[in-house]
Amino acid sequence: MLDKLKLVHRLLLIGLVPMIAVGYFATLDISRLQTRQQQDASVVELVAVTERMGDLMHELQKERGFSAGFLSSRGARFADELRAQRARTDAARQAMRNSTSEHSKIVEASPLFPPLQRVRAEYEKIAATRAAIDRFEPTVAQAAAAYTGVVDLILETLNELSSIGRSGEASRERSAYLLLLHAKENAGLERAMGATGYAQGLFNDPIYRKLAAHIALQESQLSTFREFASTADIAKLDAIAQSPAARTVEAMRTTAHRSINSGIALVGDPIRWWEATSARIDAMKELEDFIAVEIVEGANHDLDEASAELTQALIVAAVLLAVLIGTIWLVARSILNPVRQVIGTMKEMGEGRLQGEPELPVGNTELGELGDSVRAFRRQLAAAEAARAEQERQKEAQTLLIADSIGAGLSALSDGDLTHRVTADLDGPLGVLKTDFNAAIGHLEELIGSAVRSAGNVRTGSTEIAHASEDLARRTERNAASLEETTAAVANLNAKLRETAVSARDALSSAEAAGRTVSEGRGVATSAAESMRGVSESAQGIDDVIEGLDKIAFQTRVLAMNAAVEAGRAGEAGRGFAVVADLVSALAMRAEEEAKRAREQLTATQEEIDRAVGAVAKVDGAFDAILATMTSVEQLVGTMARANADQAAVVAEISTAMGDMDRSTQQNAAMVEQTSAAARNLMSEADDLGEQTGRFQTSGTGVPVQQSAVSERRLATVH
Known part of the structure; x- marks a missing residue:
């Protein structure tokens, strides 16, 4: 958008x-x-x-x-x-x-x-x-x-x-x-x-x-x-x-x-x-x-x-908005005016008007660089237009000369004569064309001569490759049969080892499950011991509370005694306070007795808790011994399982390697057959190539190219 x-x-x-x-x-x-x-x-x-x-x-x-x-x-x-x-x-x-x-x-x-x-x-x-x-x-x-x-x-x-x-x-x-x-x-x-x-x-x-x-x-x-x-x-x-x-x-x-x-x-x-x-x-x-x-x-x-x-905030907001609007207007104007100048100049260049000095931005800014680039492009475009007109004039003058010289060379090439060269005097780009044409004819002459010689060599080599491929195919078939029997034996051994490894892993899983069960039992015992210790500490806190209540009862009894003394001093007016003081004193003594009974009961409870903590500690020790034994068993079974797994892995790798060797041998036999067929086809193609290149005339022979005597002797030897 x-x-x-x-x-x-x-x-x-x-x-x-x-x-x-x-x-x-x-x-x-x-x-x-x-x-x-x-x-x-x-x-x-x-x-x-x-x-x-x-x-x-x-x-x-x-x-x-x-x-x-x-x-x-x-x-x-x-x-x-x-x-x-x-x-x-x-x-x-x-x-x-x-x-x-x-x-x-x-x-x-x-x-x-x-x-x-x-x-x-x-x-x-x-x-x-x-x-x-x-x-x-x-x-x-x-x-x-x-x-x-x-x-x-x-x-x-x-x-x-x-x-x-x-x-x-x-x-x-x-x-x-x-x-x-x-x-x-x-x-x-x-x-x-x-x-x-x-x-x-x-x-x-x-x-x-x-x-x-x-x-x-x-x-x-x-x-x-x-x-x-x-x-x-x-x-x-x-x-x-x-x-x-x-x-x-x-x-x-x-x-x-x-x-x-x-x-x-x-x-x-x-x-x-x-x-x-x-x-x-x-x-x-x-x-x-x-x-x-x-x-x-x-x-x-x-x-x-x-x-x-x-008021200050309103003034500042108004000033900021005014400054911001003014800044945006100035920046937009400073960008749009140079851009419009560049667009106008580009339109004139598109219409072909390249005369005069255009009005473009200047300076060290990006817009100034854009103006400089447009000026340089306009000058290059004018120079290119002048060069194009000059080339058109030269093309018209040399068109006839090109038709005579280059046409004669192409006619000789179509007749199979690779010794013809362009000798006309051509300048500029046409001179380069003349040099390139003569060089191409020379290279083609060398290529055709080399192709004739290579065709004889290819035919001789393909005959030797065909005989060697047939011998290799027979030996490869015998190796493939032996390798297939070895692969079957290794695969059977691999299956037996896999069964042993599975049994070892099952035994290891059972040992680990037993170890976890013992660990959970030990955790429960530890938790029970901690809970009993927590109960013992809570009982200690209760003992502190009982001691506090005992002190409060004692202080209450002292206060009741003081209140009784003050009531006695008050005489008749303090008689009611004396009765209340006696009741409070009796209540304080009863509170002390109850606190003493609670402390005795708490002492007995703490002794029972200590015995229970000792019993749980013994159970925890037994669990430790069982867990140590289970750990040893688990390590032995784990070692056996890893050894069986390693053996199974090694045998599996051997089986895989033997299978790969079997497939490679079968593929090699098929490739040898394909190589023999390719060698025979190569001999046929070499004969055809010799017939096709024989119609070209090259310097040094003056006659069509023929097969060399050496090639004839090699073919006779092979056959």
Whole structure:
């Protein structure tokens, strides 16, 4: 199909391949950059909505703390603060509603949308919770749980932020941001529990357990925060930890911890606790806002970078395509113009127009060499045309002379006169023809004379060959009969040896099969021994497990004793723990007894396994001895089989050689007969050749050629 295309189309086809490749890779790169730009734009939208959600969560945390203090004091404290905080919470929710990010299509298509819908639905229940708090209906825990449910949904929504985007550094910043939000949430819960305890003047066991749990969670989350946060973020967190508010909170935590012991009164003001914890949480909020600004700036930077790379990729792709198209056009033009010049010149040469200087490409390139070749060919063609015209004129002048001289020579040759020569004066190619004709007549004269002499010699030699061939034929017939009898005897011996070789091979196969059977049995025995050793090693592992259980039982018994001691110190309140400690101690002793029985049983099992391993080892040794004996037998039988096979092969070769000799002798006898017949035919042909050459006249005789006297005497002697 390509052979039918024009050169310009082929050049365009060659250029089309890199254009398609450039377009393909440019499309891939642009598509990748567009996807990246869309992802970065999505991150910007999602970060904006999460920033609004973080503000709402902070206000809800403060409202939850004021509500806890309000309920625990039965309205004596935080009434005005609670009303003001509710207004700030509603304002934060309204700001979130008014933002375009919450209702954008990007947010609706992201993983944030399902939990965001649950946040909206759960927040609608806050109004009913506020009304119940004003009537002092819920407990502190119930009221805190209502706010915590909304905060947990917000945190669940924000957790999806860590899976969005492509930048590893941005992902670390978002992870640190989420850890800080969780730590701040636990700080808010700590504030609520502490406000409840200090407002009541007593930290009972449930309230303190929750307080301690929130403190521990804060410490864990802030510790993990340090692994993901930047250096600036960690420095701000360290400043918060060294602030007066943080030191006050730490001191009041210690006071709350001491107050749970009997006889130590709780000393502390709920207002002071609230102010210190709120100041600490506000500082954490400032750190949260600082990190949020970093996340927004990073997202915007990624978006700007992606947009710039996309624009740059589009420009580069357009420039590459333009350069490629221009290069293809210039290359095609530089090739097609010289080719058209060469084609035009060749057409003029085909039409016979060889005058003037043609327009052809020049230079040291391949096209220049093509132009030079066409010029040289055009000059050679013009010279050849002039030479052809000159030859035509010479042919016309010498035609008559050729007819007279060469014609006379051919006429004498047809009469059998080999002494005639062309003597006319001929020039140029005709002179060469004259010389060649006279030389050919001389060679023919020599050939005919030699043929006459050779015919006599051939007739004499063929007579002698005929007599010798007849004697050889008789001797060959006698040798063929003797050789046929010898061949039959060797063939019979070969058949007997073949039968012996087959029997030896069968014996060798049986010995090999027996050896394989013994090897398989030995393998089974070895496998059994290895399996028994594996069982023994597994039993050792079980012994280690039993020893571990024994240690665990001992440690359990020690712990039970310690628990009994601590229960005794607790007095009446620890009586139930003392009973449990006794039961655990009894259970530990029983576990030790069972571990001892299991070890004794395992020891007996290991002894049985050792005896079984010894028995299998003896069987394996017996198999080794049998296998060694079978190997010796197999070697002897194999040696016998190979010897028989070698003898059979030697006799087979002798039989084959004898058969070949028999056939060769028969063929030699037939060839001798054919040689005798050929010799007789050769004598007849020699007589005919002498008669045919006798009509030629050669120089030196002046008469037709006759047989020599020597030949006549040889023929007489033969006959």
